[in-house]
Structures are given as structure tokens and as C-alpha cells.
Amino acid sequence: xxxxxxxxxxGLATLAAPGNAHANSVSQQIDIGATxxxxxxxxxxxxxxxxxxxxxxxxxxxxxxxxxxxxxxSTIIPDAWCNTPHKLTxxxxxxxxxxxxxYAQPSYMARKVTYWARLKNWSPMGAISLRxxxxxxxxxxxxxxxxxxxxxxxxxxxxxxxxLNQSNNEVSNLMLxxxxxxxxxxxxxxxxx
Amino acid sequence: MKDKYSFVRATVARGAxxxxxxxxxxxxxxxxxxxxxxxxxxxxxxxxxxxxxxxxTDPPSITVQSTIPPYCSELSMQDVTLDLGTLTDVxxxxxxQFAGDDTRELASSFYxxxxxxxxIEADPLMNDIVTTVDDDQSFTNRVDYxxxxxxxxxxxxxxxSSTVDDGTEFDIPQxxxxxxAIEISQPDVTGNLRPxxxxxxxxxxxTISLAQ
Numbered sequence: 054x055x056x057x058x059x060x061x062x063x064g065l066a067t068l069a070a071p072g073n074a075h076a077n078s079v080s081q082q083i084d085i086g087a088t089x090x091x092x093x094x095x096x097x098x099x100x101x102x103x104x105x106x107x108x109x110x111x112x113x114x115x116x117x118x119x120x121x122x123x124x125x126x127s128t129i130i131p132d133a134w135c136n137t138p139h140k141l142t143x144x145x146x147x148x149x150x151x152x153x154x155x156y157a158q159p160s161y162m163a164r165k166v167t168y169w170a171r172l173k174n175w176s177p178m179g180a181i182s183l184r185x186x187x188x189x190x191x192x193x194x195x196x197x198x199x200x201x202x203x204x205x206x207x208x209x210x211x212x213x214x215x216x217l218n219q220s221n222n223e224v225s226n227l228m229l230x231x232x233x234x235x236x237x238x239x240x241x242x243x244x245x246x
Numbered sequence: 247m248k249d250k251y252s253f254v255r256a257t258v259a260r261g262a263x264x265x266x267x268x269x270x271x272x273x274x275x276x277x278x279x280x281x282x283x284x285x286x287x288x289x290x291x292x293x294x295x296x297x298x299x300x301x302x303t304d305p306p307s308i309t310v311q312s313t314i315p316p317y318c319s320e321l322s323m324q325d326v327t328l329d330l331g332t333l334t335d336v337x338x339x340x341x342x343q344f345a346g347d348d349t350r351e352l353a354s355s356f357y358x359x360x361x362x363x364x365x366i367e368a369d370p371l372m373n374d375i376v377t378t379v380d381d382d383q384s385f386t387n388r389v390d391y392x393x394x395x396x397x398x399x400x401x402x403x404x405x406x407s408s409t410v411d412d413g414t415e416f417d418i419p420q421x422x423x424x425x426x427a428i429e430i431s432q433p434d435v436t437g438n439l440r441p442x443x444x445x446x447x448x449x450x451x452x453t454i455s456l457a458q
Contacts, residue, residue, distance in 0.1 A: 078455040081321040081352055083428055085450065087330040087371055087389070091443035092338055136338050136385060137443035177380075199376075199442045201384035244443075 091137035093242035095207070100128040103211055108148075108166065113228040115166070115214055120225075124210040125168075133175070133242065134201035140245040143192045145170045145185035147217055148236035150229075163216035163227035170238045171210045174203040185236070186221045195245055209238060316360030316456045321353055321426075328430060333371075333389055338440045340389065340433050349429045352452070356397065357423035361457040366406040367413030368393040371448040379442060386439040392432040393450045398424025407432075408448065417457065428452070 103126035110116050119125050150164040158164055172181040176194065183192040216227035331346025373387035395404040400422060406414045428450060435441060 080453040083450040084327045087446040198380040
């Protein structure tokens, strides 16, 4: 009987003793991770062509309202964003006569028109502006954080037109040669790691 | 648990049983001693180990008592990490469900033999580098989610959102044994903001304690 009691007591001690397999409280931490890839995006412009209409007054020079500082035309590029440091590049070409005549450009005539291209509501520091004269005008802007278009949307405004001479210098009151004029503004958002 | 046993037993002196004894004259004295011893033993047995039905006093008893303490098995997993994958779609918006590994079995047979309390704390996914978002009208560095625990036959919803500070404690009213797993789901950001780029880290802390 003594032997049996001893066994019983030993059994109880085993059950009561703390061991690796038993605990009053257990805990576990599960670490979770995820990633967001750096990216930028832009929607399609509300108007892909900013139509300025007839550029000239009856005297053949630029209309006075087109040379003013107020915007002559604009479009909104919706849902523009970059979720990481990035670079915004704006390239522009002067409005150029699309079908120039075969003869040499007279000094008193213009076949190109420059303008201010102003991109608003992106940079916290103000509009990004570019006034093209040649063929490779661009404005490159680096931003070190995520940005999206502010209220009103990313807006491109065209203003303050001026005629260019053969050397692509601004000269007022040049007469514009007849025809269609077309310029291009290209806005690029790209991650800039 | 409590059990009681009564043992009644008569012990005979060691050696061959009395019926097998061979008595010789020279051994009469010894025979007498043996008989006396046997008689004494029987008397002693009768007085000390009498059956309850014929005894006038309580029989001696030995109480065998055993207690099963409440306890839980241990979670022995180390460095459990879930990679939820990419959080955003092509538009930079938060995905509607995690693309990566969002479920993990913590134990195939975790048990507690008594009622328990299960506390789940969920820390949101935070960007590892961007601690302050400059354009906080458009972007966020925080992604919330729901952590759901499943355990054996527990029928209640053991879910906690990472928006809940300090987590939530659940009462499990009875012992459980079975598979325990954690699932991360329902990614969410305030105001449908875009998460800024980078790595995100969060954690779920699970504590199971005996209720008593």
C-alpha cells in the first residue's frame, strides 16, 4: 500500500509540475509584411486638343487677347498621382505652321508662335511653367515625396502667345502666315528612386 | 476528482499453508507456536480488517484524491511571418483582398482543458520608412486589416480590426482542442487614400490565458 501511495503522489507531482507542454498563458506574435510598388498615374485630358481658334487680328498679327497673361485655353488631366519620390517633366514645342510654303520665311512674317504652358495644382510651390522656342524645350522637376493633383485637378493653361522669327526669337507684331498651327505639350510623371 | 477505496485483507504467515504442514512429536511445541501464531493472525485480522457489515467501527480507508490543473498546450512556432504581397492595384489604390499569404496555421492540435480568454491585438501595417505623409489628403502610410483567429470548435467570431487600440479579449467558455489558425483579411485605408510606396510591417499578438 505504501508503494501504491508513493506512486500516486508521484503521479500528482508530475501533473502539477510546470513543463514545456503546459502553460497557464501562451502567446504568439505573427509578423505581417506587405509592399507597395512605386508608381505614377494620369488619366486622359478632358480635352486632348486645346483649340485657340483664329490666332490673328484683321491686321494679320496675333490677337491682343492671346498675348495677355490670362489663359487663352486650358485642359484638366484627371487623377494624376505618384506614390513615391518622382520626376515631373514637361516638354513643349512652339505652335508651328503645319504646311509651310515653299519659299523662305520673310523676316516680317512668323511661322511659329510661342506661349506659356503652365501646369497648375501639382507642385506645392506653385505652377510649373515652360515657354518653348526651339525643339527640345523642357522643364524637369524632382519631388521627394508622394504627390497627387490638388483640388481642381492637374491643369494645363496656355497663355501669353508671341510670334517667333526665323531664329526662334520672340518678336512682337510679326504677321502670321496662313495655315494651321500646332504645338504639343507633353507631361510625364515618373518614379525617381 | 475524488475517489475512495476500502481494502480488507487478511495476511497469512509466510511458508506453506497450514494444511500442508507435517507435524511430528518433536515439533509439538513448534506446532503449538504455529497454531497460536495463525490464530493470533486470524484474530488480529478479524479485529483490524473486519468487513464493514460486521464491524462496529468505521473501516480504515485511504482516500485517493487527484486534481487536474487547468492548463493549455504551448504554441511553439517561432518567427511567424505572413507576406501579404502587393497592397495596390494598377491605379495605386488599395486592393480589395490581400494578394499574398494571408493565412497561417499556428498549431494542428492546440488545447486548453478549461475555459480561457483569448486576446488578439492587431497593429496596422505601417510604412517602414515614411513616418509622415506630406500630402495626407491623397496618401497614407497606414493600411488596416482584420485578424481572425479560428480554433477548434469555437463558434464565435474571433476577429479584431487593427483600428482597435489594445485589441479585443474573447471568452472561450469551455475546453477546446483542435487546429488554431490566423487569417488576415479586409485591407482598408481611411478615405480611400493611396498608400505611399515602400515596405509595410504590422503584427498580430495572440495571448491565450486560463479564465480562472
